[in-house]
Amino acid sequence: MGMTMTEKILAAHAGLEQVKPGQLIKAKVDMALANDITAPLAIKAFKAADGKKVFDKERIALVLDHFTPNKDIPSAIQCQEVRLFARQQEIVHFYDVGEVGIEHVILPEKGLVLPGDIVIGADSHTCTYGALGAFSTGVGSTDLGAVMLTGEIWLKVPPSIKLIYKGTLPKWVTGKDLILYTIGDLSVEGALYKSMEFCGEAIRTLSMEGRFTMANMAIEAGAKNGIFAVDEKTLDYVKPRAQRPYQIYESDSDAEYLLIKEYDITHLEPVVALPHSPDNIKAVSEIGEIKIDQVVIGSCTNGRLEDLKMAAAVLKNQKVAKGVRCIVIPGSQQVYLEALKQGLIEIFIEAGAAVSTPTCGPCLGGHMGVLAPKERAVSTTNRNFIGRMGHPESEVYLASPYVAAASAITGKISHPEEVC
Amino acid sequence: MIIEGKTWKFGDNIDTDIIIPARYLNTSDPKELARHCMEGIRPGFAQEASEGDIMIAGRNFGCGSSREHAPIAIKATGIKAVVAKSFARIFYRNAFNIGLPIVECEGAAETAKEGDILKIDLDKGEILNLTQNLKFKIPPLPEFMKELIADGGLIPHLAKKGSY
Numbered sequence: 299m300g301m302t303m304t305e306k307i308l309a310a311h312a313g314l315e316q317v318k319p320g321q322l323i324k325a326k327v328d329m330a331l332a333n334d335i336t337a338p339l340a341i342k343a344f345k346a347a348d349g350k351k352v353f354d355k356e357r358i359a360l361v362l363d364h365f366t367p368n369k370d371i372p373s374a375i376q377c378q379e380v381r382l383f384a385r386q387q388e389i390v391h392f393y394d395v396g397e398v399g400i401e402h403v404i405l406p407e408k409g410l411v412l413p414g415d416i417v418i419g420a421d422s423h424t425c426t427y428g429a430l431g432a433f434s435t436g437v438g439s440t441d442l443g444a445v446m447l448t449g450e451i452w453l454k455v456p457p458s459i460k461l462i463y464k465g466t467l468p469k470w471v472t473g474k475d476l477i478l479y480t481i482g483d484l485s486v487e488g489a490l491y492k493s494m495e496f497c498g499e500a501i502r503t504l505s506m507e508g509r510f511t512m513a514n515m516a517i518e519a520g521a522k523n524g525i526f527a528v529d530e531k532t533l534d535y536v537k538p539r540a541q542r543p544y545q546i547y548e549s550d551s552d553a554e555y556l557l558i559k560e561y562d563i564t565h566l567e568p569v570v571a572l573p574h575s576p577d578n579i580k581a582v583s584e585i586g587e588i589k590i591d592q593v594v595i596g597s598c599t600n601g602r603l604e605d606l607k608m609a610a611a612v613l614k615n616q617k618v619a620k621g622v623r624c625i626v627i628p629g630s631q632q633v634y635l636e637a638l639k640q641g642l643i644e645i646f647i648e649a650g651a652a653v654s655t656p657t658c659g660p661c662l663g664g665h666m667g668v669l670a671p672k673e674r675a676v677s678t679t680n681r682n683f684i685g686r687m688g689h690p691e692s693e694v695y696l697a698s699p700y701v702a703a704a705s706a707i708t709g710k711i712s713h714p715e716e717v718c
Numbered sequence: 719m720i721i722e723g724k725t726w727k728f729g730d731n732i733d734t735d736i737i738i739p740a741r742y743l744n745t746s747d748p749k750e751l752a753r754h755c756m757e758g759i760r761p762g763f764a765q766e767a768s769e770g771d772i773m774i775a776g777r778n779f780g781c782g783s784s785r786e787h788a789p790i791a792i793k794a795t796g797i798k799a800v801v802a803k804s805f806a807r808i809f810y811r812n813a814f815n816i817g818l819p820i821v822e823c824e825g826a827a828e829t830a831k832e833g834d835i836l837k838i839d840l841d842k843g844e845i846l847n848l849t850q851n852l853k854f855k856i857p858p859l860p861e862f863m864k865e866l867i868a869d870g871g872l873i874p875h876l877a878k879k880g881s882y
Contacts, residue, residue: 322860322862324882335740335743335785335787336784336785336786338746339746339786339787342746343872343873346873346877347873347876347877348877364743365743365744369744370744372744372745373744376744376745376746419784420784420786421783421784422782422783422784422808424784436784436808437784437808437811437812438784438785438786438789438808438811438812438815438816439786439812440786440812440815440816440871440872440873441811441812441815441872443873444872444873444876444882447876448876448881448882450881450882452862452882486731486778486781487731487777487778487781487804487806490778490804490806490807491807517782520778520781520806520807522807575731662735662740662783663735663739663740663741664740664741668741681733681735681782681783683733683735683736683782684733684735684736684758684759685735685736685739685758686735686740688741690739690757690758690759
């Protein structure tokens with residue numbers, strides 16, 4: 299029996315010829331990651347396990363991206379703890395304000411995560427790196443503390459779901475729409491404990507940015523990981539960035555899948571996830587008039603250059619509606635700089651949007667755009683749970699950068715065609 | 719290990735932003751986290767729950783973020799175990815790692831009413847609903863997980879063995 303690419307990566311890192319779904323393995327980790335919220339607890343666990351030295355100072359990334367630049371004294375103290383640990387342990391990939399970006403934007407950008415890797419992060423959206431043909435998954439801080447100590451992790455081999463996207467992407471439809479549509483179909487527990495393998499002709503034409511967006515939200519269907527085959531687009535992205543060897547794995551034609559789904563996306567419309575669940579999906583044209591107070595464009599889901607280009611294409615020579623606060627957050631300093639050079643930042647500011655330094659900020663209701671009771675936001679982020687962006691009575695509608703930008707102009711949830 | 723206590727019942731897809739909203743994650747102090755546990759859907763829960771109580775939930779409990787602050791917050795309210803129809807995978811790992819027993823049991827989670835007294839026997843592999851006089855079997859844990867629990871969680875396990 300053949301294996302999926304996820305199974306092959308897991309087998310190789312466990313020193314085994316073959317693995318099967320359900321099997322418990324001990325696997326070597328290529329890159330471990332934590333942020334300013336999860337690292338302090340991971341450091342505590344590391345020390346409690348009598349950790350003196352991390353397993354490899356070049357294989358750990360500590361990224362201060364969630365509550366930074368620090369919003370209050372407690373969050374400043376958390377960053378201080380991580381900063382001190384990074385200095386003591388001589389962590390090579392430590393990113394602080396000025397060079398920091400959102401973890402899942404900067405790790406691929408800097409070539410720190412590569413095809414065939416096992417990446418373990420104390421952040422649920424660690425699954426993003428599946429876009430590169432890596433196995434990556436989120437864990438809690440104690441698990442991450444153990445990885446920092448041993449360089450290993452125990453994992454249960456997940457069964458796989460194959461998702462085949464047929465047809466061509468219609469205008470205004472993006473990777474965000476594909477993944478929201480898929481979560482709507484599978485439900486937020488539809489891929490619980492499983493691996494989601496994205497394939498098909500529409501996926502081959504999708505940009506790397508679009509693939510990052512899709513892999514990023516695999517967790518929103520409950521998945522352990524999301525993964526894409528490595529193709530020319532992946533290699534074009536990886537080759538100039540990689541500073542160590544990497545391995546390309548392919549799923550066998552006789553690999554076993556728990557479920558195979560086919561989606562014909564030719565007639566798909568831009569979609570929105572309504573409160574309070576990422577699987578509560580409706581086409582933009584079907585939701586009626588929903589007035590909004592805020593728009594957020596950014597995050598580990600949609601904070602890359604292509605995302606800002608989409609938003610700028612809609613906002614160019616337009617104005618953000620009176621009474622709407624539009625906040626644009628580039629995902630990294632490199633994205634910010636490139637957006638500046640390409641004139642995107644100018645478009646945003648002239649439209650009346652606020653542009654922020656890279657941060658996770660409002661996505662998790664941290665800072666930089668927290669909502670009051672009864673307020674509504676259209677956001678390119680990944681979760682619309684109760685209280686996710688602020689007050690428990692506020693509402694978040696998840697959408698693509700196109701839809702978010704169009705909604706900023708009209709003041710209600712809108713199809714980009716309404717303004718373009 | 720036997721856990722006996724009064725139950726608090728919650729629904730499906732209870733996410734980690736409900737268990738502990740991110741705005742409180744500027745600390746990892748268990749007592750401080752516990753104060754805000756479940757406040758988005760049940761304000762005052764932390765004050766009402768008492769030491770030894772048991773939490774009951776539906777499917778996909780703990781979905782969303784990887785924050786370990788979620789099981790820490792639950793544990794610090796005095797809750798001694800969570801019984802649900804199913805758990806999100808990161809939450810499942812986290813709960814074991816920090817020593818909060820969690821049990822997947824569709825029948826017990828479905829039938830329990832809020833306030834029922836449950837007795838969970840992890841060694842025998844069963845849950846008794848003492849209020850309704852019902853008995854449910856719990857699927858056995860993998861050997862590796864039993865070893866982790868016997869050692870008192872992941873960190874004591876690592877400290878003892880030096881590796882996994």
